[in-house]
Amino acid sequence: xxxxxxxxxxxxxxxxxxxxxxxxxxxxxxxxxxxxxxxxxxxxxxxxxxxxxxxxxxxxxxxxxxxxxxxxxxxxxxxxxxxxxxxxxxxxxxxxxxxxxxxxxxxxxxxxxxxxxxxxxxxxxxxxxxxxxxxxxxxxxxxxxxxxxxxxxxxxxxxxxxxxxxxxxxxxxxxxxxxxxxxxxxxxxxxxxxxxxxxxxx
Numbered sequence: 001x002x003x004x005x006x007x008x009x010x011x012x013x014x015x016x017x018x019x020x021x022x023x024x025x026x027x028x029x030x031x032x033x034x035x036x037x038x039x040x041x042x043x044x045x046x047x048x049x050x051x052x053x054x055x056x057x058x059x060x061x062x063x064x065x066x067x068x069x070x071x072x073x074x075x076x077x078x079x080x081x082x083x084x085x086x087x088x089x090x091x092x093x094x095x096x097x098x099x100x101x102x103x104x105x106x107x108x109x110x111x112x113x114x115x116x117x118x119x120x121x122x123x124x125x126x127x128x129x130x131x132x133x134x135x136x137x138x139x140x141x142x143x144x145x146x147x148x149x150x151x152x153x154x155x156x157x158x159x160x161x162x163x164x165x166x167x168x169x170x171x172x173x174x175x176x177x178x179x180x181x182x183x184x185x186x187x188x189x190x191x192x193x194x195x196x197x198x199x200x201x202x
Contacts, residue, residue, distance in 0.1 A: 008043040034111040042101040052184040054148045060157035061147025069162035082121035167201035
């Protein structure tokens with residue numbers, strides 16, 4: 001749809017997935033009818049180098065709207081670091097500009113059993129009661145569109161960060177995560193990390 005010209009803000013929602021994907025080639029599984037599985041078409045007039053900031057801004061906005069935390073680079077977590085959801089972006093370029101981004105979000109809303117995923121949780125677990133998925137969808141989409149290009153998005157991310165100030169590992173790099181740079185990179189023990197899987201300690 002995006003390639004065919006679907007406008008900025010187009011949203012596609014699935015009730016279930018048969019081939020959900022996460023970062024780094026992982027699968028994303030979700031109980032049918034329990035959670036939010038959506039993609040949003042974004043058409044920001046920005047250079048390609050700013051593309052990673054779109055996801056950081058969207059994550060910060062949704063985390064704020066839902067009163068949860070962000071784990072670098074793209075996860076939504078609770079105060080203890082249990083995963084609520086995550087973003088995955090697919091980018092198309094036009095020269096050095098972003099043509100469009102399809103920003104996917106998987107968010108655990110009402111699922112309560114995560115037998116194979118001991119570090120997962122859901123909004124229902126946090127709130128102690130089931131939530132209306134349509135209300136959560138509306139909240140999430142509004143936050144994505146409001147914050148993906150907002151000039152204050154990185155400051156908001158820093159405010160909602162679960163990562164900063166903690167001991168983390170990123171590949172061979174280990175140390176305290178001290179800073180989110182303005183290009184979206186994370187500074188860990190003085191080393192700049194631009195990609196990879198992050199392990200968070202105390």
